[in-house]
Ligand SMILES: [Ca+2]
Ligand SMILES: [Ca+2]
Ligand SMILES: [Ca+2]
């Protein structure tokens with residue numbers, strides 16, 4: 154739908170202040186930031202530009218390959234930048250140099266920039282402006298508030314400000330308000346504005362002077378005469394005194410000023426405050442112009458009156474018929490929803506969630522933050538025409554379940570239908586691709602791999618399938634034989650000599666034996682057989698496919714014994730609680746990490762996620778690395794401590810005194826967890842992630858692990874090179890279902906993650922996703 158991308162663009166900067174060349178990064182956000190990618194009339198790729206330098210001004214220049222411009226005329230190239238705060242693409246003064254084929258802008262800040270074909274861009278806004286003018290009636294309200302001396306008695310406690318502030322807050326984004334204060338004279342406090350904060354800041358009622366109502370209405374009529382024709386126009390007049398207008402409807406007397414207001418379709422709403430207000434005149438003004446009139450005995454009543462006025466007069470798009478209750482009025486779904494990049498979406502008024510991604514249409518294209526958009530377009534005669542349209546806020550594509558194509562669905566977690574395994578979290582940024590890796594997206598590859606490789610069941614223990622030759626070399630065998638021969642000779646020697654000689658010979662023999670033993674141990678550790686020894690010590694078992702080794706729960710142990718020895722599982726239940734792996738008994742502390750660090754030659758990464766639930770502290774302790782005999786692996790463990798339990802507290806404190814760091818207990822309940830590990834070198838040329846394992850055990854876990862003994866020390870020859878198995882290149886994806894915990898517990902985890910920036914975590918509902926590696 155968009156023109157061919159002009160990938161051959163080159164870009165450069167002319168220096169501002171500071172060395173911008175070196176400190177600035179330019180990244181294409183094509184097909185990553187979908188709002189920028191979808192800009193109507195886009196030429197080439199949109200770029201995100203960031204710098205760590207301070208500068209006053211920089212020039213951004215594109216060198217254009219004219220042969221690739223297609224239908225776009227060079228003269229029609231226009232720079233836009235994306236104002237994220239206002240959700241608006243802003244046209245920039247673009248310097249065209251056709252001779253040198255460059256297009257430049259001067260800028261004082263960096264952001265997202267792109268080139269568009271000016272004609273296409275403005276034509277799109279012309280089209281967009283056609284939709285709303287008939288139906289859409291935002292409100293323009295001129296608030297005239299009395300600041301005469303008598304107000305000091307009538308509004309001692311500042312109710313005027315409260316009521317006006319609340320009125321301003323109730324404005325929809327397309328409404329606008331002007332502020333006029335008056336006493337003996339009227340003062341324009343603010344012309345029409347959308348800026349609620351600025352308007353509220355300016356509302357500062359005071360008390361002093363007379364009550365010149367006429368001057369206030371004059372100013373209000375003047376201001377309202379200037380607003381665009383599609384606005385409904387209102388004056389909200391508050392006064393506590395005389396009304397210096399000639400009006401008496403009972404005698405058909407109407408002041409010219411009020412007639413003028415009525416002719417301009419301005420409704421005057423009036424509020425008479427206190428006993429001295431000229432309520433009859435105020436009422437006549439309102440009646441003549443079609444407004445409402447109120448009386449307030451005390452200022453306390455003002456807030457309710459302003460609220461009433463607001464409710465009655467704000468044109469609220471949300472009140473239009475919405476058959477499918479998806480948040481979008483039917484007529485907009487049919488006539489089109491314009492977003493800030495000038496794209497127009499059409500959705501089905503009878504279907505809430507057109508693409509079935511868990512987000513209603515109105516959550517993808519939102520009415521909540523709509524705003525007015527004006528584009529002044531110069532025609533060929535040099536005249537400007539203003540086009541107005543209402544812009545909806547784009548969150549994601551209502552017709553695409555994965556808007557940015559990163560594997561995470563717009564509005565719900567991705568779950569495998571047949572197995573029920575959770576494959577990816579809800580996209581935290583549905584229109585901005587996240588976690589790019591190996592020429593693709595992490596979760597896109599992960600989902601594929603999970604579908605093809607996920608293991609759910611444990612199989613057998615790893616068996617030693619090695620001959621002695623596998624870890625004892627020919628030379629060593631010779632040495633051992635020689636050692637035995639030497640032993641025999643030494644024994645003979647001992648037999649024939651005096652006893653005092655024995656110690657020296659004994660020592661010599663020990664040294665030789667010791668050296669041999671070390672050599673043997675070293676070779677065992679380096680051999681494939683060592684994984685068997687390590688995994689059996691830890692009571693690990695292989696998954697059914699033999700992809701990797703995993704820890705088991707006592708439920709797994711019962712299942713294993715029952716199947717292997719034909720004992721019904723029920724009979725094993727009495728022993729169930731006794732069938733614990735030592736990891737359950739041991740708890741966890743920093744000491745294990747230190748051992749791992751040693752076992753991996755520091756090629757490991759560990760981190761802790763803390764949270765608490767009902768006074769009990771929890772930690773998710775996770776780890777990944779290349780562990781010497783088990784190979785590349787990762788773990789997530791759930792531990793807890795209850796410091797109010799005296800026994801636990803004594804144990805923790807005791808252990809902590811010895812190791813100088815925290816000690817935790819393994820939990821006695823289990824929860825659903827998955828764990829996957831990949832290898833992906835940090836290289837631009839890397840085109841895929843290599844799966845080590847995808848482990849989604851059907852039994853819930855308190856501790857999930859996976860080690861692949863085939864991946865250790867070094868990755869053999871990929872792309873014709875040997876790659877070291879660095880922890881950075883090990884990509885971990887774990888999911889832990891915390892549904893068992895309270896909302897507060899998940900909130901405390903969220904707070905912890907927000908504070909600690911060292912984690913790569915996605916909290917999706919009750920599931921926490923733990924990621925690791927160069928992401
Ligand atoms: Ca609807
Ligand atoms: Ca949807
Ligand atoms: Ca969608």
Ligand SMILES: [Ca+2]
Nearest residue numbers: 557559561580
């Ligand atoms: Ca996505």
